[in-house]
Amino acid sequence: MSPKVMPGGLPHPDKSTILEYAYGIKEKGVAVAMLPLTPEMIALVAERFKALGEPARLRLLHALREGERTVSELMEDTGLSQANVSKHLQLLHSLGFVTRRKEGLYVRYALADADVFALCDLMCGRLQAETEARRELFAVS
Incomplete structure (x- = not known):
């Protein structure tokens, strides 16, 4: 059986391989120190961020936060067509x-796990802080 290959010809590592490579893993999966990223690892990370863009x-990910769902x-949850839901789920599945x-x-x-929402929560918090800073900047005294 040949190993999975991602678009662009890069090998498709499993999630634990990516975490072990990119971070020193402490007990319970807590990242302790980031290692230098190779061009290949940067491409893997960029591909995942692109998918989340x-x-x-x-x-779809937000709808799945509530639990398992069929297409x-x-x-119904997203208002997307069957073709769009299927296409996006295929990519989300291939990226883990x-x-x-x-x-x-x-x-x-x-x-696959709720880790993706840590990124979403981080970005939402940043957007909220930026919005509040703009409000204060443009507030009339």
Whole structure:
């Protein structure tokens, strides 16, 4: 069986490989020290950030925060078409953001883990701080 290859021909490491490479791992998965990133690792990270740069994918991930969903349920939750939901789920699955399992006639999707929301929460906090700073800057005394 040949190893998975990502777009661009890079090997497709599993999540633990990426974490072990990029960070010194302490007990319970807490990152303690970032190692220098190779061009290959930078490409892997950029690919994942690019995937998160699409609002439709963020909507799907947000809907999956509530638990497993089928494509039909995700269509209802997000208002996206079946083709769009399927296309985005395929990419999210290939990058390890979501898992899928067959249940009868349906495929159920779920978050691989909730770590992605740490990034979202970080960015939302930053946006809130920037908004508050702008309000204070333009506030009339």
